[in-house]
């Protein structure tokens with residue numbers, strides 16, 4: 551009997567827990583006699599290559615991978631099949647729509663369904679391909695926690711743990727030197743990582759994109775603490791944070807096919823703004839960067855990712871295409887891809903987590 555084939559891929563920035571999802575899918579599929587699981591290397595690029603880079607996934611090559619960081623299938627954030635970067639006849643790069651070619655190729659290769667593990671960019675692609683007739687299911691990945699439809703994405707809590715561990719180290723050196731320490735964390739246009747790290751670590755100041763800051767208020771908070779005799783201050787700033795009268799800090803980048811601008815550099819900008827606003831303390835900056843995405847997932851993310859993998863395969867069996875696995879109210883369910891990508895998941899400024907931060911004296915510079 552020929553078996554049905556499902557293709558799994560990981561797209562966008564990597565994230566702790568990707569391998570645990572892959573293993574969950576493979577293990578659950580093994581319980582069915584009539585399915586085989588395959589993986590496309592580097593998101594959809596593996597399918598689009600002249601000789602496709604697709605590997606069979608089995609218990610042997612996925613054994614024990616739930617503890618490993620990264621993704622065994624590799625990934626890219628320049629592989630959108632609807633805006634695929636290719637060289638034209640005059641040798642210049644341009645973006646072209648290869649979605650029909652992709653769908654036809656998947657049909658020719660005999661795939662019944664696709665599981666796309668990725669963030670908002672990847673799930674926007676899933677939705678577009680579903681609208682064109684592809685049997686596709688999404689799994690929400692990202693350290694940023696910025697996807698709607700799910701209370702948490704996997705990888706977020708590991709990033710917060712890494713950031714909090716780093717923050718703790720900065721506290722002891724800030725204290726020894728009576729310094730102001732600024733730690734820049736990732737998160738794109740959402741302040742989830744910064745907010746949770748600030749509460750978990752016990753920061754004095756937390757600056758997030760959802761609450762543009764007034765630099766004078768930040769200086770006031772620093773001065774107040776120095777006046778109290780507590781001679782050091784720890785600040786967590788989200789990479790997408792911005793002053794009330796300013797814009798976000800970006801890194802120049804001309805990579806074709808990339809969906810988002812690169813954010814970064816706010817720690818140094820903030821440091822200068824503090825000095826310009828009269829802050830007399832000694833200031834140091836730390837940009838945590840990709841450390842937050844690397845390494846082994848914490849147990850919570852391994853469990854969440856495994857549940858997502860098992861659920862994704864069961865959704866294939868149920869034919870729940872055009873949907874994304876989700877974690878809501880401590881349960882695993884599914885939501886439409888449309889709901890998942892219709893809006894960005896910002897931190898709500900009237901939520902209890904913001905109330906908690908304010909309640910323990912964290913200033914948002916507002």
Ligand code: F6P
Pocket residue numbers: 563627669692693694736737738789812813843
């Ligand atoms: O979306 C995850 C993320 O790590 C963001 O927090 C960050 O802005 C971006 O990806 C960095 O992208 P890259 O890996 O391309 O530098």
